[in-house]
Amino acid sequence: MEYSPILHSLHVVPSSHVKNKLFVFCIMLSLWVYMIYCCVGYCSTVPILTYGPAGGREGDAAADHRETSLGASRDLLNNENDLDSRGEEWDEMRGEAKALDDNAMSGSLNESESKKLPQAIIIGVKKGGTRALLEFLRLHPDIRAVGAEPHFFDRNYDKGLEWYRELMPKSSEGQLTMEKTPSYYVTKEVPARIYTMSKDTKLIVVVRDPVTRAISDYTQTRSKKPDIPSFESLTFKNMSAGLIDTTWSAVQIGMYAKHLERWLQHFPMEQLLFVSGERLISDPAGEMARVQDFLGLRRVVTEKHFHFNPAKGFPCLKRPEGNSKPHCLGKTKGRTHPNIDPQVSNKVHNRDAPVRSGPRLTIEKPVT
Numbered sequence: 606m607e608y609s610p611i612l613h614s615l616h617v618v619p620s621s622h623v624k625n626k627l628f629v630f631c632i633m634l635s636l637w638v639y640m641i642y643c644c645v646g647y648c649s650t651v652p653i654l655t656y657g658p659a660g661g662r663e664g665d666a667a668a669d670h671r672e673t674s675l676g677a678s679r680d681l682l683n684n685e686n687d688l689d690s691r692g693e694e695w696d697e698m699r700g701e702a703k704a705l706d707d708n709a710m711s712g713s714l715n716e717s718e719s720k721k722l723p724q725a726i727i728i729g730v731k732k733g734g735t736r737a738l739l740e741f742l743r744l745h746p747d748i749r750a751v752g753a754e755p756h757f758f759d760r761n762y763d764k765g766l767e768w769y770r771e772l773m774p775k776s777s778e779g780q781l782t783m784e785k786t787p788s789y790y791v792t793k794e795v796p797a798r799i800y801t802m803s804k805d806t807k808l809i810v811v812v813r814d815p816v817t818r819a820i821s822d823y824t825q826t827r828s829k830k831p832d833i834p835s836f837e838s839l840t841f842k843n844m845s846a847g848l849i850d851t852t853w854s855a856v857q858i859g860m861y862a863k864h865l866e867r868w869l870q871h872f873p874m875e876q877l878l879f880v881s882g883e884r885l886i887s888d889p890a891g892e893m894a895r896v897q898d899f900l901g902l903r904r905v906v907t908e909k910h911f912h913f914n915p916a917k918g919f920p921c922l923k924r925p926e927g928n929s930k931p932h933c934l935g936k937t938k939g940r941t942h943p944n945i946d947p948q949v950s951n952k953v954h955n956r957d958a959p960v961r962s963g964p965r966l967t968i969e970k971p972v973t
């Protein structure tokens with residue numbers, strides 16, 4: 606038994622019981638004090654935005670606008686390097702992170718901005734150079750693009766247009782909203798669905814030599830599953846007869862003209878722009894001039910924004926002003942391809958009738 610001054614006039618109780626009660630009492634008291642403290646607004650962890658006339662909000666928006674998306678792109682490219690090591694899902698994850706950035710940023714920006722459905726979409730093709738093109742376009746102040754691949758028109762269509770719109774970054778009146786999902790170009794249902802959203806949607810396709818594209822696709826798969834069969838054995842049903850397995854997706858995707866037929870059932874050719882994946886590497890500024898013209902934008906992204914990195918073998922992005930280090934796409938872009946017997950490549954290049962019978966798609970050779 607112990608003496609308790611508080612309970613002196615009442616009882617004499619076992620000390621452990623008193624201690625327990627005191628402990629509970631103290632906790633409740635602390636909680637009450639904390640709640641009162643919160644009620645008067647001192648415990649908020651969220652910064653409170655200043656909306657006053659001299660406050661930073663409009664200023665911040667203007668600053669963001671001046672910065673255009675270069676700053677965001679720089680971060681994005683850094684993220685890309687970080688996330689690269691996580692494998693090919695990287696693209697979407699990095700994009701999602703960026704999308705969140707965009708949304709979060711725009712949430713604290715100009716209230717005249719709103720989320721809009723894209724007016725232009727990079728619809729393909731996988732491994733064509735779609736990420737590079739999107740990142741190049743994001744340098745343009747009149748473009749707001751979602752970094753993630755939304756896969757709305759192929760995988761998420763049942764979620765509805767409002768879901769899709771929500772994914773987009775906020776944009777102001779003069780800005781174009783864009784996204785890229787390379788699988789759209791080869792997915793049967795997509796042309797009609799995009800047409801239903803807006804028949805005026807501008808469509809961009811980055812194409813690349815179909816055999817190199819197939820090898821790139823194969824290289825990506827092999828990076829995740831090193832035990833897959835050789836490129837040659839996947840390509841041919843019967844190698845000596847030169848019979849190609851056109852059901853293999855790596856081959857299928859490269860049958861550009863066949864897929865184009867479906868798009869032309871809904872859109873006029875003028876609404877599609879074919880960008881050369883090769884020229885995007887050898888002459889990014891020239892190819893970007895074509896893209897900006899097609900989108901009806903000022904030619905803001907020019908040679909000043911590119912720096913060819915000989916070690917990487919690709920153009921990287923740089924700020925025209927200042928001496929900051931150029932930012933390159935991550936390791937999953939520009940992988941080393943396996944050596945493929947030139948005879949095999951030739952056989953695939955000269956492949957079968959279905960491609961030949963479709964509309965011809967001529968991609969000019971890069972000017973050297």
Ligand SMILES: Nc1ncnc2c1ncn2[C@@H]1O[C@H](COP(=O)(O)OS(=O)(=O)O)[C@@H](OP(=O)(O)O)[C@H]1O
Nearest residue numbers: 731732733734735736737821919920934938939940
């Ligand atoms: N500037 C720059 N930096 C790095 N890589 C570049 C660049 N421009 C085009 N490319 C080529 O882009 C190829 C990847 O294409 P995608 O971005 O369309 O791939 S994906 O479908 O999104 O996975 C990628 O293919 P691989 O070389 O086979 O990795 C690159 O050749």
